[in-house]
Amino acid sequence: MESFVSTHLHRLRSSTNLLLSQYEPLTLVITPLLALLIASILQSFINHVQDKGLKSALLGFVMDFVKLIPVVNDRIEAEKQKVVEKMQSGGKSKRDGWQTELPKAGLGKMVMDKLKDERGNDVVWQGKCSGTIYIGGSESGEHFSLINEAYSMFAHTNPLHLDVFQSVVRFEGEVVAMTAALLGSKESDSGGKICGNMTSGGTESILLAMKSSRDYMKAKKGIKKPEMIIPESAHSAYDKAAQYFNIKLWRVPVNKKFQADVKAMRRYINKNTILIVGSAPGFPHGIIDPIEELGELAHSYGICLHVDLCLGGFVLPFARKLGYPIPAFDFSVKGVTSISADVHKYGLAPKGTSIVLYKNHDIRKGLELLRLERGMERHRHVYVQHTCTEA
Ligand SMILES: *Cc1c(COP(=O)(O)O)cnc(C)c1O
DSSP states (O other): OHHHHHHHHHHHHHHHHHHHTTSOHHHHHHHHHHHHHHHHHHHHHHHHHHHHOHHHHHHHHHHHHHTTSHHHHHHHHHHHHHHHHHHTTTGGGGGTTOOOSOOSSOOTTHHHHHHHHHHTTSOOOTTTOTTTOSOOSTTHHHHHHHHHHHHHHHTTOOTTOTTTOHHHHHHHHHHHHHHHHHTTTTSGGGOSOOEEEEESSHHHHHHHHHHHHHHHHHHHHOOSSOEEEEETTSOTHHHHHHHHTTOEEEEEOOOTTSSOOHHHHHTTOOTTEEEEEEESSOTTTOOOOOHHHHHHHHHHHTOEEEEEOTTTTTTHHHHHHTTOOOOOOSTTSTTOOEEEEOTTTTTOOOSSOEEEEESSHHHHTHHHHHHHHTTOGGGHHHHHHHHOOOO
């Protein structure tokens, strides 16, 4: 038996050596190294495809190769530099005369003249800057005076201390409740448990909703490598959330009508998916995504759906009352788990005010569930009171 095996091994060795003897030793050394190189390029390409999809991976690869040509690379860098300089509005010259240290003597009331002078250099926006300021026309002056007077009464309060500033706590709760009432909290389909809080803007509302959804899905389904799927038209706040909170982000091209492509989004759903997003409307085109279809999709997979009503939250409910045919977009849609609505856009409040709403306490509490798990119960009281106002 042993001699049988050894004869065969011996023969195999001789025939292999004979076969390889026709090649140069150098070829024999280089071939496996080359194969390793190709394998590693392939591996990184596959990783790219998994990360970014086939199209952008191919494009990235072609670009990487093209950039290896020095002339092309120099040209690309020069163009990039031009764009950067343009964005920094002409570079240093604009900053001539800027005050970069505290003045030796206080300016006193003169500071007001300085502010007025500087404001005179701003672009005239009145009624002319769409998507920049959300009120124009003759009534804006009176509106601003009223808002400024109200704001100045509370500009120095600290709402963290809710035992001291009970008025502010009440106002926050009331704004949350009123916004929720506009967005379906009174409909029986909403579940009647909508809660939320005020934030410093649409971006913060979205960040909080993404973090809560991530933590909720971790507690509910044990998802530790979270992914979210959004239409290409969604706001850049989702990129920020993905980076801050370690969520893999899939941006899916919109359909021919510039709406979220629900079928295409479905294809990206896997066991790590925590959330999908729809905007009503989205910022780039002002087009409303099919929220009901997205709701069905989210519901059937047991994942979260955030509706971005930053722009539409204080328009759509009224447009609907006026009789415009607006499909359902709020908590009356099954599957919607959170909503953001900017009070500082069509709510006509001063900059720095937005609302984030959650379908129920469990979703909002995503964060708190984890805190409790880790025995960090100490802040529970303040946290719950401060951030959640049952609508
Ligand atoms: C404005 C806007 C946001 C972000 O709001 P900011 O208040 O600028 O942070 C997000 N989504 C949509 C659709 C918006 O219009």
